[in-house]
Amino acid sequence: MAERIGVYVCKCGPNIGDKVDVDAIVDDVKGIEGVATAKSHNLLCSADGLEFLKSEIEGEKLTRVVVAACTPKMYEQKLMRACEEAGLNPFLMQMTNIREQCAWVTPDKALATRKARSLVMAAINRAPLLEPIERKEIEVQADVLVVGGGVAGLEACLSLAQKGRKVYLVEKSPCIGGLAARFEEVYPTMECAPCMIAPELQEVLQKENIEVFTHSEVEETLGSFGNFSVKIRRKARYVSEEACIGCGACFEPCPVEVSNEYDEGLSKRKAIYVPFAGALPNVPVIDKDNCKRFKGEECRACEQACPFGAISFDDKDEVIERKVGAIILATGATLLDPKALPQYGYGKLDNVVTALQLERLNASNGPTGGKVLLKNGKEPKSIAFVFCVGRKEKEYCSGICCMYSIKLAHIMREKLPDAKLYCFYSDICVPKKEHQQWYDRVVDQGVEFIRSNGTVAVTADKGKLAVKHGTDSSGKTVSVDMVVLAPAVEPSSDIEKLAGILDTSRDDHGFFCEEHALMKPFATALEGVFAVGSCQGPKDIGDAVAQAGAAAGRVLSRLVPGEKLALEPMVAVVDEDLCSGCKTCILLCPYSAITRDKEKGTSVVDEALCRGCGTCVAACPSGAITAKQFTREQILAEIKGVAK
Amino acid sequence: MKEPTIVGFLCNWCSYEGADRAGDARLEYPANIRTVRVMCSGRVEPEFVLHAFREGASGVLILGCHPGDCHYKMGNYKARRRISLLKKTLEQLGIEPERVRLDWVAAGEGERFAKVANEMADTIKGLGPLELS
Numbered sequence: 001m002a003e004r005i006g007v008y009v010c011k012c013g014p015n016i017g018d019k020v021d022v023d024a025i026v027d028d029v030k031g032i033e034g035v036a037t038a039k040s041h042n043l044l045c046s047a048d049g050l051e052f053l054k055s056e057i058e059g060e061k062l063t064r065v066v067v068a069a070c071t072p073k074m075y076e077q078k079l080m081r082a083c084e085e086a087g088l089n090p091f092l093m094q095m096t097n098i099r100e101q102c103a104w105v106t107p108d109k110a111l112a113t114r115k116a117r118s119l120v121m122a123a124i125n126r127a128p129l130l131e132p133i134e135r136k137e138i139e140v141q142a143d144v145l146v147v148g149g150g151v152a153g154l155e156a157c158l159s160l161a162q163k164g165r166k167v168y169l170v171e172k173s174p175c176i177g178g179l180a181a182r183f184e185e186v187y188p189t190m191e192c193a194p195c196m197i198a199p200e201l202q203e204v205l206q207k208e209n210i211e212v213f214t215h216s217e218v219e220e221t222l223g224s225f226g227n228f229s230v231k232i233r234r235k236a237r238y239v240s241e242e243a244c245i246g247c248g249a250c251f252e253p254c255p256v257e258v259s260n261e262y263d264e265g266l267s268k269r270k271a272i273y274v275p276f277a278g279a280l281p282n283v284p285v286i287d288k289d290n291c292k293r294f295k296g297e298e299c300r301a302c303e304q305a306c307p308f309g310a311i312s313f314d315d316k317d318e319v320i321e322r323k324v325g326a327i328i329l330a331t332g333a334t335l336l337d338p339k340a341l342p343q344y345g346y347g348k349l350d351n352v353v354t355a356l357q358l359e360r361l362n363a364s365n366g367p368t369g370g371k372v373l374l375k376n377g378k379e380p381k382s383i384a385f386v387f388c389v390g391r392k393e394k395e396y397c398s399g400i401c402c403m404y405s406i407k408l409a410h411i412m413r414e415k416l417p418d419a420k421l422y423c424f425y426s427d428i429c430v431p432k433k434e435h436q437q438w439y440d441r442v443v444d445q446g447v448e449f450i451r452s453n454g455t456v457a458v459t460a461d462k463g464k465l466a467v468k469h470g471t472d473s474s475g476k477t478v479s480v481d482m483v484v485l486a487p488a489v490e491p492s493s494d495i496e497k498l499a500g501i502l503d504t505s506r507d508d509h510g511f512f513c514e515e516h517a518l519m520k521p522f523a524t525a526l527e528g529v530f531a532v533g534s535c536q537g538p539k540d541i542g543d544a545v546a547q548a549g550a551a552a553g554r555v556l557s558r559l560v561p562g563e564k565l566a567l568e569p570m571v572a573v574v575d576e577d578l579c580s581g582c583k584t585c586i587l588l589c590p591y592s593a594i595t596r597d598k599e600k601g602t603s604v605v606d607e608a609l610c611r612g613c614g615t616c617v618a619a620c621p622s623g624a625i626t627a628k629q630f631t632r633e634q635i636l637a638e639i640k641g642v643a644k
Numbered sequence: 645m646k647e648p649t650i651v652g653f654l655c656n657w658c659s660y661e662g663a664d665r666a667g668d669a670r671l672e673y674p675a676n677i678r679t680v681r682v683m684c685s686g687r688v689e690p691e692f693v694l695h696a697f698r699e700g701a702s703g704v705l706i707l708g709c710h711p712g713d714c715h716y717k718m719g720n721y722k723a724r725r726r727i728s729l730l731k732k733t734l735e736q737l738g739i740e741p742e743r744v745r746l747d748w749v750a751a752g753e754g755e756r757f758a759k760v761a762n763e764m765a766d767t768i769k770g771l772g773p774l775e776l777s
């Protein structure tokens with residue numbers, strides 16, 4: 001059947017009307033084969049215009065529509081809807097832009113008219129080749145993936161689970177709770193951190209609709225908002241979570257001793273271990289890199305000691321696939337390694353420690369049972385806290401170091417009432433309603449604050465440490481037993497890998513980049529992917545939890561179970577008969593949307609993953625792939641029109 | 645005299661918008677520049693360029709998002725490889741490779757679009773119409 005094309009040229013008031021001889025074009029195209037009618041209109045996008053278009057489609061029994069008007073970015077959707085209402089598949093309308101890309105850039109009316117005519121001709125050439133496309137919908141996945149089991153991740157899990165959402169929590173370490181679980185007291189409430197988060201940890205582990213994967217990593221994510229498919233690698237633990245009761249009988253007999261990273265290197269642990277006393281889940285893990293058995297030696301010490309047969313050296317990594325609708329990243333942060341800044345002597349001088357190391361010394365589940373001791377086993381008589389370590393190099397203020405250093409100074413004041421305490425600072429940053437009082441309080445308690453403006457240098461001094469500050473000529477020196485560094489907060493080491501997997505961007509400092517610093521500080525630019533807590537920028541516990549709550553709220557309001565998600569209509573399709581199975585397209589697809597049908601030996605496009613870029617279409621050596629709405633024939637026809 | 649035409653393939657997400665911004669700002673460029681919208685510069689097949697020449701164009705512009713900014717991650721890199729290969733082939737066919745230009749214009753870069761369009765028009769004017777035997 002011959003097509004009946006209706007051509008409509010919009011004057012857009014004077015915008016096109018004064019610059020292009022619209023009526024001349026209409027007259028010119030009237031005689032063209034297939035053109036059933038051609039008309040101009042003063043303002044097609046108006047309510048009147050849309051009604052006019054609908055009545056034309058119906059009255060003229062049009063099978064194709066060409067609209068020459070403004071940029072399709074403005075009203076293409078509106079016009080498509082009008083077509084649909086008039087019973088015409090909306091993809092059978094072809095628009096061409098004679099305003100932004102013609103009338104407005106071409107002052108000479110004759111030239112503008114000639115250009116507009118060629119654009120309209122191109123659209124008319126293309127129109128008969130258009131094909132109807134059905135819009136497809138899928139039901140949204142309302143389940144959520146949370147990456148990182150620190151305070152922010154926990155909050156996100158619980159908020160979502162409370163509303164009945166299924167949540168998958170992936171945590172890379174063998175236990176959940178993050179950094180906070182390893183602190184004794186937290187500011188500004190100065191309460192016991194393990195006591196504060198223990199109920200949350202228990203709830204997360206016990207809630208039926210939260211599935212916790214510890215010692216696990218996200219390996220792959222595909223898809224988009226409402227329709228992600230994720231692969232989680234659950235690393236072999238070699239200890240069965242079901243059979244183990246956490247008695248700890250396996251630790252003693254293990255002959256291996258290595259530095260314990262969960263005590264910041266201040267203690268030793270075995271090759272089978274739990275990170276620290278009270279870590280949850282209370283199930284040990286075998287550190288494969290250090291275990292004798294995995295180094296080829298015949299050792300079964302732990303296996304023999306386990307009364308419950310919970311140890312299995314044959315355990316294998318497992319890759320688990322889950323479907324989710326949204327992803328909340330809460331991978332936290334770490335502290336800059338001060339070895340990078342040799343002036344502080346960290347790593348070279350005894351008793352120069354980081355704030356995290358002091359946290360562990362102070363913790364009752366730490367290496368000294370909560371006693372703050374020097375390397376020689378004695379209590380320090382003087383401690384210097386150095387603030388802002390690495391701030392200049394990092395070019396940002398981490399915002400939490402002043403307050404946690406003040407907290408530690410306060411705790412040391414109570415623990416070591418006779419010790420002399422100094423704080424070397426550049427600027428004091430204590431911006432919240434509860435914080436200033438702690439600064440005032442430690443000053444009252446006799447902690448001496450010295451403004452050193454980043455000039456501190458630490459050297460050994462007859463068994464003690466000399467803290468020099470000030471510029472060379474006017475420099476002064478304070479002699480102390482212990483130096484505590486407050487290094488800048490930086491994203492944890494796996495953030496780069498994760499950003500690569502998810503294709504989310506990071507800011508200049510390496511943190512996940514937020515969609516908008518003020519209005520959407522918890523979202524990334526990728527719809528359905530959120531970044532909360534310190535992986536988005538340094539934060540204290542309260543701020544991390546608040547951000548996690550905001551993201552969870554956003555997920556609950558945007559990702560509603562049962563709602564439908566429109567799929568990209570303009571996807572690629574493979575013609576099985578033409579496909580030679582060369583796999584070029586599979587390698588090129590940026591969304592891993594193409595797979596190989598093993599039986600047929602040809603490529604198949606997953607419509608839920610394809611976004612319609614057309615890269616595969618252009619690359620296919622057999623011409624077997626078609627991009628809907630941008631087919632080769634359609635584009636060639638359009639070229640023919642404009643090239644003349 | 646009728647000026648030789650230049651066909652411009654613009655990616656939907658950046659360069660097409662850039663061209664629209666040039667229009668918003670009423671920046672002028674020659675009317676022989678005619679645009680075709682594609683979803684991504686990575687969609688442009690060498691065949692499109694050859695077809696444009698066969699149908700009477702004397703120059704072809706392919707514009708995409710800046711490197712690293714492609715809406716589909718990598719399409720513009722694919723375009724870059726494809727077009728540089730095409731240029732070598734054109735040379736062998738006796739067609740000046742300058743008749744094809746691949747460049748980047750971001751969604752906000754109306755001025756840049758107009759500049760690239762004007763430069764291309766000058767280049768083609770300099771080369772004269774393409775005569776295919």
Ligand code: FES
Pocket residue numbers: 655656657658659683684685686707708709713714715716717718719720
């Ligand atoms: S979308 Fe612009 S180049 Fe790919």
